[in-house]
Amino acid sequence: MLEFEDYNPIDRKNKQTSNILNQKQDGDIFSDLSTLPSNMLSWIEHNKNEIITVWDQYGKVLYISKSIERLLGYNSTDLEDLVWHEKISPEDVTYIIRNFNQHIVTPQTFTINILNKQGKYIWSECTIAKMPDEENDRICYIATVKDITDKKEAEEMMIRSEKMSIAGQLAAGIAHEIRNPLTSLKGFLQLMQAGVKGNEQYYKIMLDEIEKMESITSELLFISKPLTETMKSESMDEMINDVIVLLRAQANVKNINIEYEDTYKGFIHCDRSQIKQVLINLVKNAIESMDYSGTIRLATTYTQTQVILSISDEGSGIPDEIIHKLGEPFFTTKENGTGLGLMISKQILKHHDATLGIEQNRHKGSTFRISFSIA
Secondary structure (H helix, E strand, O other): OOOHHHOOHHHHHOOOHHHHHHOOOOOOOOOOHHHOOHHHHHHHHHHOOEEEEEEEOOOEEEEEOOHHHHHOOOOHHHHOOOEOOOOEOHHHHHHHHHHOOOOOOOOEEEEEEEEOOOOOEEEEEEEEEEEEEHHHOEEEEEEEEEEOHHHHHHHHHHHHHHHHHHHHHHHHHHHHHHHHHHHHHHHHHHHHHOOOOOHHHHHHHHHHHHHHHHHHHHHHHHHHOOOOOOOEEEEHHHHHHHHHHHHHHHHHHOOEEEEEEOOOOOEEEEOHHHHHHHHHHHHHHHHHHOOOOEEEEEEEEEOOOEEEEEEEOOOOOOOHHHHOOOOOOOOOOOOOOOOOHHHHHHHHHHHOOOEEEEEEOOOOOEEEEEEEEEO
8 A cells, every 4th residue: 555655754654545546436437546556656656746635524634646746846844734724815714714515425526726835826627525534534625726826827818809899899879878978078168268157057067077987987997907806795786786887778779778676785805807898798799689770688696605697688588509618619699799708607607606697588689697606
């Protein structure tokens, strides 16, 4: 039987850890490590691209694979008496505590930031599995950690590209929406210059028009901002209203009305900029799906654990045979579409433990439904 302590001094504290890792699992034909020669096991240990860790039920480290030296720069002495949360960013610790279900044995996966020895946070995918240690009458947790920095950077590059594409596509509608208040402001200034009375009333109207332009331009600039990774409680109602302000200009050009039934006034735990990008993608798609005037309806419903946002359009609808393809890279029904918008939206929602459903409406159009967990 392989003794893991040969490779990692931390494990000398607890020789039983190797028994946990070697337990035969149903369907696992490679669980008996004793059949492999030591030089092969050593090669695997030094070359695998994942870190394997084992923790006791109190969150104290029992075993860390040697690969941590290559991937994060730590040696064994750096990690003695380590507690599970010490090298994870505080925001991700809160995220894991909130979402990890200790009552199930199936593996659970989280995207987290782990601090390396150089003091830099590394994007990592962590999969945690609960496993009983019957010999010692306790519960242990086995986790694999994989560096996904390259994957995250590629995703963020696609998201930035899509954000700028959206900003460019909205520019024409926003220019039209800003021109009207500017015309109004110019007219009132000319009246005041000519000495026409009623200045107090003019001031109020002019301030209202300026606030309209400020609101629209602020939302356009928001799209262009760099991505953030800040998860906190955000008002669902405020995010939806911000998106409506931004997209109403494009809707007005096509004589489309946007209605919003704001049933839910609570909060969700999310990154505001990312969720607003998802909402912009979906409402913008709804506008583009309609060739004639009509109404796009947004509505929120909620249960004790979820809030569901529905976005319904009156377009031509999505054929049943291609609904399952929506969200695949570069698949699009638009003549000039990239096929990345829905794919990116689904990735963002997955990161937020949210889901996106698509269905045909009974009479015409489609409905997109996002289900969020309530903070």
